[in-house]
Amino acid sequence: MSETVGLRRTPLYERHLALGARMVAFGGWEMPVQYSGIIEEHRAVREAAGLFDISHMGEVEVHGPDALPFLQYLVTYDVSAILPGRANYALMCRPDGGIIDDTFIYNLNDYYLIVVNAANTKKDVAWMHECAKGFNVTVSDVSDQTGMLALQGPLAEALLAQVADADLAALPFHGVMQGRVVHTPAIVARTGYTGEDGFEIFVAAEDVMRVWDELLDAGRTIGLKPCGLGARDSLRFEACLALYGHEITEEINPYEARLGWVVKLDKGDFIGRQALQRIKQEGVARRLTGFEMVGRGIARSEYEIRDLEGAPIGRVTSGMPSPTLGKNLGMGYVPVAFSTEGSEFDVVVRDRPVRARAVKMPFYRPRYKKN
Amino acid sequence: MAFKTPTELQYSKTHEWIRIEGDEATVGITDYAQDALGDVVYVDLPEVGARFEANGVFGAVESVKAASDLYLPVAGEIIAVNEALVNNPELINKDPYGEGWIVKIRVAPGVGALMSADAYAAYVDTIKH
Numbered sequence: 001m002s003e004t005v006g007l008r009r010t011p012l013y014e015r016h017l018a019l020g021a022r023m024v025a026f027g028g029w030e031m032p033v034q035y036s037g038i039i040e041e042h043r044a045v046r047e048a049a050g051l052f053d054i055s056h057m058g059e060v061e062v063h064g065p066d067a068l069p070f071l072q073y074l075v076t077y078d079v080s081a082i083l084p085g086r087a088n089y090a091l092m093c094r095p096d097g098g099i100i101d102d103t104f105i106y107n108l109n110d111y112y113l114i115v116v117n118a119a120n121t122k123k124d125v126a127w128m129h130e131c132a133k134g135f136n137v138t139v140s141d142v143s144d145q146t147g148m149l150a151l152q153g154p155l156a157e158a159l160l161a162q163v164a165d166a167d168l169a170a171l172p173f174h175g176v177m178q179g180r181v182v183h184t185p186a187i188v189a190r191t192g193y194t195g196e197d198g199f200e201i202f203v204a205a206e207d208v209m210r211v212w213d214e215l216l217d218a219g220r221t222i223g224l225k226p227c228g229l230g231a232r233d234s235l236r237f238e239a240c241l242a243l244y245g246h247e248i249t250e251e252i253n254p255y256e257a258r259l260g261w262v263v264k265l266d267k268g269d270f271i272g273r274q275a276l277q278r279i280k281q282e283g284v285a286r287r288l289t290g291f292e293m294v295g296r297g298i299a300r301s302e303y304e305i306r307d308l309e310g311a312p313i314g315r316v317t318s319g320m321p322s323p324t325l326g327k328n329l330g331m332g333y334v335p336v337a338f339s340t341e342g343s344e345f346d347v348v349v350r351d352r353p354v355r356a357r358a359v360k361m362p363f364y365r366p367r368y369k370k371n
Numbered sequence: 372m373a374f375k376t377p378t379e380l381q382y383s384k385t386h387e388w389i390r391i392e393g394d395e396a397t398v399g400i401t402d403y404a405q406d407a408l409g410d411v412v413y414v415d416l417p418e419v420g421a422r423f424e425a426n427g428v429f430g431a432v433e434s435v436k437a438a439s440d441l442y443l444p445v446a447g448e449i450i451a452v453n454e455a456l457v458n459n460p461e462l463i464n465k466d467p468y469g470e471g472w473i474v475k476i477r478v479a480p481g482v483g484a485l486m487s488a489d490a491y492a493a494y495v496d497t498i499k500h
Contacts, residue, residue, distance in 0.1 A: 022407070038435045039410050230409070230436050298413055298433050320435050321412045328413075350415065350431060350440075 010055035011147055011208050019226055027119030029056040032228040041231035042323040045194050048223035049153035051215055052232055054200070055208060058121030059146045060114040060128060064137035067112055071105065073271060074131050076254060078264040084109045087176045087189055091262050092127065093272035097253040097279055100127060102244060106176045106189060113176075113187065113202070115148075117244045131271065147208025151215060152198030152235075154367070155222050160199055162218050163211075164188065168199075173370045182207075182214040193232060195239030195366040238322050238364035240290060240331065246301055246317040247288055247331060255284045256333065258361070286314060287339040290331050290361035293347065297354035299330035304348040305356075313338060316347060322363060329363050330356065374403040374495060377468055382491035383444040385426075388468065389485065391478060395450065398443065399472045400432060400463060403495045409434040411463040414456040415441075417474065422448045429474065432463060444485055447476035 007030040016023065021032035032053065034041060044050045062071060071079040077090035084107050092100040101120045106113040116124045125141045132139050151160055161168050166179025166188050176189035187202040203211050216226060233243065242248045247257055253276065254263050265277050293299060299319030307313050319330030330347065338345055341360055346353035380388040386404035390397045405411065415431040423429050423443045430441040452474050456462060463471035486494060 022409075033436070034409055037410050039412075042435075234435050297415070298438060300438055321433075323435060350428070 008056070010053055011205050012053045012055065012212055015209065015212060016053065021226075021228060024229070026229055027056060027117065029118055031056055032226075034228040034230045035226045038228070038230035038234060039323050041225050041227040042234050044223060044225035045153045045196055045227060045231060045235055046324055047154070048225075049151060049155040049159055049198075049219060050194075050225050050227035050231065051212070051219065052150040052152070052227050053208075053212065054150050054232075055147045055205070056118040057148050058116040058118060058124065058141070058143045059148065059202065060116060060125060061140045061142050062112040062114060062128075062137055063110075063140070064135070066135040066137045070132055070135040070137045071112060072268060073135075074128065075103065075105070076263040076270060076272065076276070077105070078267040079105060079112075080267070082107045085175055085177060086172075087174045087191055089262055091254055091259060092124065093254070093276065094250060095272055095275060097272045097275035098250040099244075099248045099252055099254060099257070100124065100250060102242060102248060102259075104191060106187070108176065108178070108187065115200075120244060145205050147203050147205045147211075149201045149203075149208065149212060149215070150192055150194075150198065150232075151201065152192045152194040152196050152227075153224075154197060155219075155224070156196070156198040157369075159215070159219050159222060159224060160188070160201075163214050173368050182211045184211060186211070190369065193241055194235035195241070195362070195364050196235075197367060197369040233318075234320060234323055237318050237320060237329075237331075238324055238362070239366050240362035243318060252333075253279055253284070255279055256286055257288050283336075285335060286333045287336050288317070288331055288361075289334050289339040289343075289358050290329065290363060291345075291347075291356040292359045293328035293330070293354060293356050294344070295354040295356075297347065297349035297352070298328045299332070299347045299349070299354075299356065305332050305334055306346045306348060306353055307338070308344060308346065310346075310353070313345065319347075324364055327363075329359075331361070334358075374401065374406065374492075375468065376401065376488040376492045376495075378488040380468065380488060381444070381485040382488065382494075383426075383442060383485060384494065385440075385442040387442060387444050389444045391445075394478050395475060396445065396447065396478050397472050397475050399467055400441070401491070402467050403499075404439075405464050405467045405471070408432060408439055409436060411460045414460045414463065414473065416452040416456065417449050419449050419452060422446075422479070432460075432473075441473065443474075443476065445476075446479040448479065449474050450477050451475040
């Protein structure tokens, strides 16, 4: 709890302390894990709106005439399908198909903005520079100059509309636009990591405090709450959105992680294509599986999973009591035979096997604004 | 923020409190511990009759975010568990030194390293910001 030496702080660090946040180390950053409480913040996002400081995330700009062919080579998704003003989830994979990172790619007409995980930013930028050889592109890490906020929840649009000079109603799911928020130039995208409608807002690092303050102020009457990484995790968990280092790592491929939809084998050559084609043909041995605890106990990351005879068959990647569903849920990797709905296995909780049953994912059906 | 540390109790480095009365004792977690953990949503209680060494893991308290082991500050046998925590684990947050007690034990020889309220408060100051 006191190991904060050498950690980086976002421009909102003092604001978090003033709001009574509990600060924790995450991905090399000192970040708020909660303000009023994870459950209260979680509920605010499901029922009203929540505001998250996610300025720890990495942002990389890709400019130049070869930006599209470079990104097509770098990631598994078909970037040509991300039209100007649109964004999509994409994976960077190693040549053997292991996932280097999961990213969001925003097409801003004359360049692409790539958002990467905080803990992976250095690794990703080095990898992107390495892969950019031979392409006429400029890859710039703009993380330090960029502040990033997430405003999420069913009331997010109405709230943002109060302080934004941008036609938010016309912004589709996964749409992105340049506009002004609190009179500050901003990139606004209808994206997020909570399973609710909402926005991610990019502004210059020196402007992020003003935008944060104004949004919190404007949201006071509708139940907006500042939300920490604790609620960010419980919200994404219910929507079964992968968290790097848990559901996805360099030792896990997209098919195992049920992210085959992000791999477009027929788009042309890209890093990992050969390996992924083979993996798809041969089929995977293990698969990410959602489960509900049948016995009393809460599954946690790294807990062992055993078959009913007691043989180890996998590990939990994330687990917690779901605030929205009121059940103890988890995700983990198990052999394909155990990954179908209704399959039973045990999760070892403090040396005691506790029965669990595979259930459908996502646990919580996302409520995105789709036309 | 100042955390409550009642002076009539003794404390462990793992943030349990113990009230020793003759050869019996009541054990719970401290105000600092409940605050650090956040909303308690589940308490893993031991069986009555179970015996533990000093500093043995006798259960766990869990929040949405994490599970935290419970260590028995002194060796002993469980003679009662707080059944109210099964349906109302938040009692640990609301009243950590009262209704949020966790177990009662019969104390066996083999006392662990306990701290006074003052020593514990000073210890908490060294670990929090």
